[in-house]
Amino acid sequence: MDTDKPAKWPVPSVFMRVNLWFKSGMPELPEVEVTRRKIAPRLVGRVIAGVHTAPDSYFFLTKPPELKRRLVGRAVAGLERHGKYLVAALDDASRLLLHLGMTGQLFVQGSSSLRLLSSTSRATLKPEDQTAFTPDGHTHLRLAFEDGGPEVWFRDVRKFGKVLWIARGADDERLSRLGPDALTATGDLLWAASRGKTVAAKNLLLNQSVIAGVGNIYADEALFLSGVRPTRKAGKLTRKECDALAANIRKVMQRSIETGGSSISDYISPDGADGSYQDERQVYARKGQACRVCGTPIRKITLGQRGTHFCGVCQK
DNA sequence: ACCGCACCCTGAGCGC
DNA sequence: TGCGCTCAGGGTGCGG
Structure with a gap:
C-alpha cells in the first residue's frame, strides 16, 4: 500500500x-x-x-x-x-x-x-x-x-x-484427467512423470494431469525450497530433487491450509486467500527483494505465460 | 505425443 | 483528472 x-x-x-x-x-x-x-x-x-x-x-x-x-x-x-x-x-x-x-x-x-x-x-x-x-x-x-x-x-x-x-x-x-492430488504427491510420481520430458520443471508441476492442485504461487515456492530452478528441463531432475519437490509441494500446501483456516473467524473466506501464508512466501511476488537464505535479489521471469520467481543462487 | 502459446476476462496500478 | 496501457493467471485448445 x-x-x-x-x-x-x-x-x-x-x-x-x-x-x-x-x-x-x-x-x-x-x-x-x-x-x-x-x-x-x-x-x-x-x-x-x-x-x-x-x-x-x-x-x-x-x-x-x-x-x-x-x-x-x-x-x-x-x-x-x-x-x-x-x-x-x-x-x-x-x-x-x-x-x-x-x-x-x-x-x-x-x-x-x-x-x-x-x-x-x-x-x-x-x-x-x-x-x-x-x-x-x-x-x-x-x-x-x-x-x-x-x-x-x-x-x-x-x-x-x-x-x-x-x-x-x-x-x-x-x-x-487430473493426476493425483498435490497433498499426496510423491517423488515416485514426479520421477516417473518427468523422465524424457523437455518441458520446464515448473510447467511440469503446473500440469494438472501430473499433479492436481499446484498453481503458480506454490510451484514457485516448492521449487525454491527444493533448490531447483524453474527453467530446468524436467527430464534433468534427479531422483533426490523429485523427492524434495514432492515433499515441499505437500509441505507448502499443508502449511497454507493450516494458516488459511486459522485466520478466518466469522465470515466465509470468499476467495480463499485470507490466510497468512503470504507472510511465509520465499520468492513469489518478491522480485528484487533479498532472498531470505542468501540475500541475493529475487529474479522474475516469464515462463509458460506465468510470472516466475526464483533465486539465481539458491536454485540450480 | 509433446510442447509452446494465444485466448477468455476485469480491475488495479501507473505513466503521462 | 482521466485516459490508455500493462499486468495478473487457470484452463482450454490449436498449431507446429
Missing part, C-alpha cells in the same frame, strides 16, 4: 494486509480446500429450492436454464475437492462441478468481507459501516434452499471460474 498519500480514513493494519492478499490471492489447492471446509457445513444436507443466475456467459458450462432444471429439488449429499475443483454430490447421483478460476468466491449469504468490496471502498469505508455483501453483476450463481436459510453464492469478477452439471454416471474429462 502506498503510505505517501494520506488516506481518507485512517487505515488499520488489517486493511493493508488485505490489500496485499488481494494482489496475490488466487485460488490454488489450499484456498479451494479452505473454501470447501467452510462451505461444506452450509451446503451438505440442504435441499436446493432456487437457482438464480447472472446472464449467461462462458462461466456457465451448463447453461442457466438447464442448471435450474437440474438443481432445483436436489439435496446436496457432499462436497469434495479434486485438485482445484469442487464437486458437490447431489442426491440423484449427479454432480455439480465448481471451479474458482482466478477470482472466484464461494461464500454464504450474509458474509461481510473486505474482499468483496472494491479497493476504493475498502480504503474509504469505515469498518463499522461495513454491511453484508449484496449481490452484484459478478455474482453469477445463487443457490437458495428449502429451509429458507442463508443462500450460497458464487461470485467471480473475471469469469475464469466454471459451473458444470454432470449427469449420474457420466465422466467429465476435467476430472478424469
Whole structure:
C-alpha cells in the first residue's frame, strides 16, 4: 500500500494486509480446500429450492436454464475437492462441478468481507459501516434452499471460474484427467512423470494431469525450497530433487491450509486467500527483494505465460 | 505425443 | 483528472 498519500480514513493494519492478499490471492489447492471446509457445513444436507443466475456467459458450462432444471429439488449429499475443483454430490447421483478460476468466491449469504468490496471502498469505508455483501453483476450463481436459510453464492469478477452439471454416471474429462492430488504427491510420481520430458520443471508441476492442485504461487515456492530452478528441463531432475519437490509441494500446501483456516473467524473466506501464508512466501511476488537464505535479489521471469520467481543462487 | 502459446476476462496500478 | 496501457493467471485448445 502506498503510505505517501494520506488516506481518507485512517487505515488499520488489517486493511493493508488485505490489500496485499488481494494482489496475490488466487485460488490454488489450499484456498479451494479452505473454501470447501467452510462451505461444506452450509451446503451438505440442504435441499436446493432456487437457482438464480447472472446472464449467461462462458462461466456457465451448463447453461442457466438447464442448471435450474437440474438443481432445483436436489439435496446436496457432499462436497469434495479434486485438485482445484469442487464437486458437490447431489442426491440423484449427479454432480455439480465448481471451479474458482482466478477470482472466484464461494461464500454464504450474509458474509461481510473486505474482499468483496472494491479497493476504493475498502480504503474509504469505515469498518463499522461495513454491511453484508449484496449481490452484484459478478455474482453469477445463487443457490437458495428449502429451509429458507442463508443462500450460497458464487461470485467471480473475471469469469475464469466454471459451473458444470454432470449427469449420474457420466465422466467429465476435467476430472478424469487430473493426476493425483498435490497433498499426496510423491517423488515416485514426479520421477516417473518427468523422465524424457523437455518441458520446464515448473510447467511440469503446473500440469494438472501430473499433479492436481499446484498453481503458480506454490510451484514457485516448492521449487525454491527444493533448490531447483524453474527453467530446468524436467527430464534433468534427479531422483533426490523429485523427492524434495514432492515433499515441499505437500509441505507448502499443508502449511497454507493450516494458516488459511486459522485466520478466518466469522465470515466465509470468499476467495480463499485470507490466510497468512503470504507472510511465509520465499520468492513469489518478491522480485528484487533479498532472498531470505542468501540475500541475493529475487529474479522474475516469464515462463509458460506465468510470472516466475526464483533465486539465481539458491536454485540450480 | 509433446510442447509452446494465444485466448477468455476485469480491475488495479501507473505513466503521462 | 482521466485516459490508455500493462499486468495478473487457470484452463482450454490449436498449431507446429
